[in-house]
Amino acid sequence: MSLEPQELDELKSKIGRVPTSTELEIVAAQWSEHCSYKSSKMHLKMLPMTGPLVINEKGYDSGVLDVGGGYVVTAHIESHNHPSAVEPYGGAATGVGGVVRDILSAGTRPIAIFDGLRFGNIEKDKQARWLFKNAVKGIADYGNCLGIPTIGGEVEFDDCYQNYALVDVACVGFGRKDKLIKNHAKKGDVVVLLGGSTGRDGIGGSQFASDSLESEDRSAVQIPDPFIEKLIIEAILEARTQKLIHAMKDLGGGGLSCAVSEIADTLDIGIEMDVNKVHTRENDMHPNEIMVSESQERMLIVTSKVKLKKLQKICEKFRIGCSVIGSVTFDNKVHVKKGNKTFANLSADIIANATLLDLPSKKPSYLKTITHEKKLKPITDYSKMMMKFLSAPNIASKIWVYSQYDHEVGIRTVVKPGGDASVLRLDNGKFLSVKIDGNPKQCYINPREGAIGCFEEACRNVVCTGAKPVGMLDHLQFGSPKDPEIFWTFLESLKGLTDFAKDFGIPCIGGKVSLYNETPAGSIKPTPLIGVLGLIDKKPLVPQKIIDGDCLVIVGDTKDELGGSEYFEYIHKFIGGNCPTVNFKESKKNMNAVLDIISKQIIKSAHDCSKGGLAVAVSELCMTSNIGCNVSLDMVPGEKLSFDRILFSESHSRYLLTVEKKNISKLEKILKKYKVSFKNIGEFGGEKIRFNHNNTSVINLRVDKAHKTWINSLRDLVLHG
Amino acid sequence: MATFDVHVTIENKPGISDPEGETILNDLVLRGLHKSVTKIKTAKMLKFTITEKDKKTAHSKVQKICDDLRIYNPMVSIVTVDVFDA
Numbered sequence: 001m002s003l004e005p006q007e008l009d010e011l012k013s014k015i016g017r018v019p020t021s022t023e024l025e026i027v028a029a030q031w032s033e034h035c036s037y038k039s040s041k042m043h044l045k046m047l048p049m050t051g052p053l054v055i056n057e058k059g060y061d062s063g064v065l066d067v068g069g070g071y072v073v074t075a076h077i078e079s080h081n082h083p084s085a086v087e088p089y090g091g092a093a094t095g096v097g098g099v100v101r102d103i104l105s106a107g108t109r110p111i112a113i114f115d116g117l118r119f120g121n122i123e124k125d126k127q128a129r130w131l132f133k134n135a136v137k138g139i140a141d142y143g144n145c146l147g148i149p150t151i152g153g154e155v156e157f158d159d160c161y162q163n164y165a166l167v168d169v170a171c172v173g174f175g176r177k178d179k180l181i182k183n184h185a186k187k188g189d190v191v192v193l194l195g196g197s198t199g200r201d202g203i204g205g206s207q208f209a210s211d212s213l214e215s216e217d218r219s220a221v222q223i224p225d226p227f228i229e230k231l232i233i234e235a236i237l238e239a240r241t242q243k244l245i246h247a248m249k250d251l252g253g254g255g256l257s258c259a260v261s262e263i264a265d266t267l268d269i270g271i272e273m274d275v276n277k278v279h280t281r282e283n284d285m286h287p288n289e290i291m292v293s294e295s296q297e298r299m300l301i302v303t304s305k306v307k308l309k310k311l312q313k314i315c316e317k318f319r320i321g322c323s324v325i326g327s328v329t330f331d332n333k334v335h336v337k338k339g340n341k342t343f344a345n346l347s348a349d350i351i352a353n354a355t356l357l358d359l360p361s362k363k364p365s366y367l368k369t370i371t372h373e374k375k376l377k378p379i380t381d382y383s384k385m386m387m388k389f390l391s392a393p394n395i396a397s398k399i400w401v402y403s404q405y406d407h408e409v410g411i412r413t414v415v416k417p418g419g420d421a422s423v424l425r426l427d428n429g430k431f432l433s434v435k436i437d438g439n440p441k442q443c444y445i446n447p448r449e450g451a452i453g454c455f456e457e458a459c460r461n462v463v464c465t466g467a468k469p470v471g472m473l474d475h476l477q478f479g480s481p482k483d484p485e486i487f488w489t490f491l492e493s494l495k496g497l498t499d500f501a502k503d504f505g506i507p508c509i510g511g512k513v514s515l516y517n518e519t520p521a522g523s524i525k526p527t528p529l530i531g532v533l534g535l536i537d538k539k540p541l542v543p544q545k546i547i548d549g550d551c552l553v554i555v556g557d558t559k560d561e562l563g564g565s566e567y568f569e570y571i572h573k574f575i576g577g578n579c580p581t582v583n584f585k586e587s588k589k590n591m592n593a594v595l596d597i598i599s600k601q602i603i604k605s606a607h608d609c610s611k612g613g614l615a616v617a618v619s620e621l622c623m624t625s626n627i628g629c630n631v632s633l634d635m636v637p638g639e640k641l642s643f644d645r646i647l648f649s650e651s652h653s654r655y656l657l658t659v660e661k662k663n664i665s666k667l668e669k670i671l672k673k674y675k676v677s678f679k680n681i682g683e684f685g686g687e688k689i690r691f692n693h694n695n696t697s698v699i700n701l702r703v704d705k706a707h708k709t710w711i712n713s714l715r716d717l718v719l720h721g
Numbered sequence: 722m723a724t725f726d727v728h729v730t731i732e733n734k735p736g737i738s739d740p741e742g743e744t745i746l747n748d749l750v751l752r753g754l755h756k757s758v759t760k761i762k763t764a765k766m767l768k769f770t771i772t773e774k775d776k777k778t779a780h781s782k783v784q785k786i787c788d789d790l791r792i793y794n795p796m797v798s799i800v801t802v803d804v805f806d807a
Contacts, residue, residue: 086794086796087794087796087797090797130791196738197738199736199737199738200736200737201736201737201738221737221796221797223733223737223738223739223740223797224740225738225740227740227744228740281736281738282736295738319747
């Protein structure tokens with residue numbers, strides 16, 4: 001129960017009487033931060049939500065993009081942070097389930113899952129290892145059982161997530177435009193609850209997600225059942241094709257009470273329902289429990305009495321539960337009964353619309369000195385340091401994670417995970433490229449520039465496959481909004497994202513806000529996570545193997561921007577410095593140049609330069625093609641810097657292009673035309689990764705040894721500590 | 722000192738769904754028309770063999786091991802410890 005005293009007074013004055021206990025439960029669930037977005041909603045409006053491809057319909061839980069040829073792509077992002085922090089396997093799995101149902105509720109088939117995971121320091125902390133291992137397993141088991149490929153994501157570790165977990169799941173769907181559900185309802189329509197039975201699991205989950213995670217307050221976990229989810233997917237899609245669904249909503253946070261009140265409010269209808277009709281797991285459940293239970297794998301459907309028979313037949317065929325729990329009325333009220341006895345009778349718009357808050361914000365004091373750099377300890381052997389760096393959990397290959405996911409089921413996956421963005425084949429001949437990115441280390445140092453950086457990085461990743469960014473998903477994860485300093489970081493990030501989205505014409509098609517992410521050690525760092533969807537009209541760039549004699553060309557300037565870099569934080573244990581910033585003009589120019597080059601098919605691969613800087617990006621190219629490279633750091637365009645800064649700066653808008661020697665002049669000609677900053681900085685060949693500066697070798701590694709360390713270290717760390 | 726067999730049963734808390742048990746009930750047992758069965762719950766069992774001075778100590782020792790090493794997640798599961806003479 002988390003209605004605050006003034007909210008209770010407000011409710012009383014709005015309804016003119018004392019609310020019943022069921023009404024209190026319903027309102028508390030719906031007015032929780034998790035369901036109502038009361039702290040953030042007023043500000044989220046600044047994001048651009050429309051664009052030439054965006055289809056806006058009422059009541060969708062996911063964003064819809066028209067990708068041509070009569071097809072649409074849907075996308076949504078969700079998190080399951082609080083549940084995953086206490087039960088990583090079930091929490092992560094049910095997170096996947098929830099976002100999959102959001103995609104389904106628009107009437108589209110889920111075709112790919114992405115996950116962004118964040119944990120504490122797994123090198124030191126056993127609990128973090130346990131959370132990591134089981135969250136990955138939960139996602140893998142659930143996604144694999146559904147037959148939906150998990151094709152991308154990211155994993156990051158930072159001390160600020162001690163004893164905590166951020167589990168973000170995005171899902172992409174695909175379908176025909178003419179089969180989209182157009183949410184509507186007529187008087188006399190029936191309300192059907194379809195799917196798993198309602199039990200006592202996850203009671204109060206949405207309120208739990210909106211309260212800080214105190215150690216003793218750990219309850220409300222949900223148990224995943226992917227097989228029921230799979231049956232629901234197939235049953236719903238069949239019902240959609242037969243046009244049996246008038247309106248649909250998935251049951252997520254807040255359970256029945258939120259689904260019923262939101263659908264009633266959106267469609268401007270009333271719903272009268274009887275809790276006795278809900279199929280429950282136990283016999284003795286109280287109406288309050290039934291209304292707020294967050295049992296998984298359930299959907300709410302509005303259909304007509306005539307179509308109901310057919311719907312029931314489909315449910316029978318797939319053997320999933322289907323109860324008619326109520327009917328549509330026209331008094332705009334949510335009327336909850338048990339038999340003939342009324343337990344709640346409230347206006348839908350009162351329940352569904354919590355009073356929005358305009359919280360105070362204040363620039364955090366830590367930011368005053370954060371850019372001051374400390375004196376770095378000298379490093380005597382950079383080759384040795386680089387080997388350690390390649391095994392750092394944030395730099396090491398994430399193959400241990402994505403090899404547990406089936407990333408090919410459904411045979412759409414053209415570019416598999418492990419590189420920049422993954423690419424899916426669509427039925428209209430086009431390709432969809434998707435990537436999610438976050439960077440809390442940079443967002444902590446500069447919430448605005450850090451958030452813009454995540455957005456640009458996700459764009460860079462899809463651009464590297466030849467895709468033009470067409471839509472964005474944002475997931476804003478912060479600590480308690482009641483702390484004005486934290487709320488300031490939220491607003492700064494949001495403003496940054498808005499500016500970038502408007503300037504680049506990339507609409508926000510969906511998103512989520514997760515607040516109150518507090519650990520026993522304090523708030524998490526600001527962690528906005530950005531997903532970008534890109535569209536390829538003709539042919540994606542599938543990276544080709546690099547061979548002897550191929551050239552390495554860098555596009556974009558390297559600047560003195562090491563704040564929040566892995567080099568500062570992992571090697572020098574220093575949090576601070578200058579956060580990389582994105583120059584919009586330069587960024588756009590570089591993006592357009594790279595897209596043009598890819599469309600002309602003259603390069604072998606394009607790779608973005610981000611975490612770990614140039615040194616890591618070049619090493620990744622070498623290691624995946626098992627070939628050496630000679631890189632001249634003096635040639636790298638940008639500010640005049642010491643060689644370690646050139647190697648490890650995480651400046652944005654940079655791309656590494658690999659090209660056959662015979663194509664180099666063609667490439668240079670195009671790059672010159674776009675007036676971008678670029679240089680041919682090296683040549684591939686041999687067995688050594690070599691970085692040279694002023695004619696001296698500063699890093700010299702055997703590629704096979706580097707590869708072995710990079711590919712195995714994360715697995716070894718998780719399995720053997 | 723004596724040797725005891727200690728059985729540790731780990732199962733979902735009552736009221737939490739048990740998809741595996743429900744599947745076995747609905748798709749195997751009831752399909753075989755054993756209509757008198759009304760419920761099946763799955764569980765995991767660990768069998769310890771332990772040498773302690775008495776049954777009570779064996780019980781508390783094993784319970785402590787399970788709690789300390791996070792053999793189960795108390796958020797989701799309950800454990801039952803049964804001690805037998807070996």
